[in-house]
Amino acid sequence: MAPRHATAAPHGGGGVHWRGWxxxxxxxxxxxxxxxxxxxxxxxxxxxxxxxxxxQLSVPEARASGFEVRVKLPQAATRSLLRR
Structure with missing residues (x-):
């Protein structure tokens, strides 16, 4: 069976907060x-x-399936990320 997942997109403001499950x-x-x-x-x-x-999945083992990454990016990198 394939993994099930979902993620949120990065956002501006000088950093990336990426989270999902x-x-x-x-x-x-x-x-x-x-x-x-x-x-x-x-x-x-x-x-x-x-x-x-x-x-949602009716799978109790998925209670701890969350993840996140918080990264502060240099200004130039943030501009490059937002242009794509």
Missing amino acids: CHWPGQSLREIRLHFAPNFSWPATLGLPRPDVAA
């Missing part, structure tokens, strides 16, 4: 990373509470 039945998630440009990568915080996902 990822649930793959029968598997444990080890890592989610945000990649920007060829040389930048940040790990997500995993295991955040998502009771809404567990309820």
Whole structure:
């Protein structure tokens, strides 16, 4: 079975706050990373509470399927990200 997931898009203001959820039945998630440009990568915080996902999927194990990454980007990088 394929993983089920959803994410929110990055936003401006000098940084990126990327969050969402990822649930793959029968598997444990080890890592989610945000990649920007060829040389930048940040790990997500995993295991955040998502009771809404567990309820929607009717899967109690999905209660901790949330993740987020908060990154402060240099001004030039932010302009580049917003243009795409």
